[in-house]
Amino acid sequence: xxxxxxxxxxxxxxxxxxxxxxxxxxxxxxxxxxxxxxxxxxxxxxxxxxxxxxxxxxxxxxxxxxxxxxxxxxxxxxxxxxxxxxxxxxxxxxxxxxxxxxxxxxxxxxxxxxxxxxxxxxxxxxxxxxxxxxxxxxxxxxxxxxxxxxxxxxxxxxxxxxxxxxxxxxxxxxxxxxxxxxxxxxxxxxxxxx
Numbered sequence: 001x002x003x004x005x006x007x008x009x010x011x012x013x014x015x016x017x018x019x020x021x022x023x024x025x026x027x028x029x030x031x032x033x034x035x036x037x038x039x040x041x042x043x044x045x046x047x048x049x050x051x052x053x054x055x056x057x058x059x060x061x062x063x064x065x066x067x068x069x070x071x072x073x074x075x076x077x078x079x080x081x082x083x084x085x086x087x088x089x090x091x092x093x094x095x096x097x098x099x100x101x102x103x104x105x106x107x108x109x110x111x112x113x114x115x116x117x118x119x120x121x122x123x124x125x126x127x128x129x130x131x132x133x134x135x136x137x138x139x140x141x142x143x144x145x146x147x148x149x150x151x152x153x154x155x156x157x158x159x160x161x162x163x164x165x166x167x168x169x170x171x172x173x174x175x176x177x178x179x180x181x182x183x184x185x186x187x188x189x190x191x192x193x194x
Contacts, residue, residue, distance in 0.1 A: 020046050035103030044104065048113075055124045062120035066147070068154045076155030077166060079148055081173035087134065090170040092159035102134035110160045122153045 023042040039047065052060075066072050081090060087099045092109035099106030107114055114122075126149050129137035139145035176184065 035101065039104045047104065051125070051130055052121070055121055059124050060118050060120045062118075062123065064119040064123075064150050064153050066150045066154065068157070072151050073154050073158050075148075076151035076153070077158070077170060078173055079152055080155050081170035082175060083138070084152070085170065085174055090167050090174070091162055092156065098134075104133060106134065109156050115157070115160065119150075119153050119157075122156055123149055126152055 020042050023040070080088075080092075085096070087096060087102065087106045088094050088109060089096050089099060089106075094100075094106030094108050096106070109115075117125075123146075125135065127137065127139050127146070129135050139149050
């Protein structure tokens, strides 16, 4: 009796998974490999589930070993401005030229979907990246790299309440192109000369 129930549940799960795969493949065949359209709902659901399952449970359940002091959050903010904002924007919304061009798009990290991830999941996503997306693996297997990543986790948790002053500070920390740097230098020289 129990075996029959388990077999039926397994069969139902396989049918459901097959249906999702068929929907995703159908979506890909209709849209091709273009990165322009938004992922379909089944594709996004499947990708989130696969990402969740791909992170080992002991990593997902790992708490942040650092306290969320103002100094730690500020260090995470500075690192984010210098390394992450190019794709994710200073406010974490993902509304940048690169972020909009990725498939799937760079997520709005202020939204519940990201904020509901465990600290360990966010840490693993930053450290190891996510295959078949624009999210590369960052950091190495050393203590300093892990500490910087945990600081980023605290900053990502802070994004829903980021202030205008913090955003202005981050603008100064964002990388500049050679043209932008030259323009700022010329402006400072002009203003300093008068």
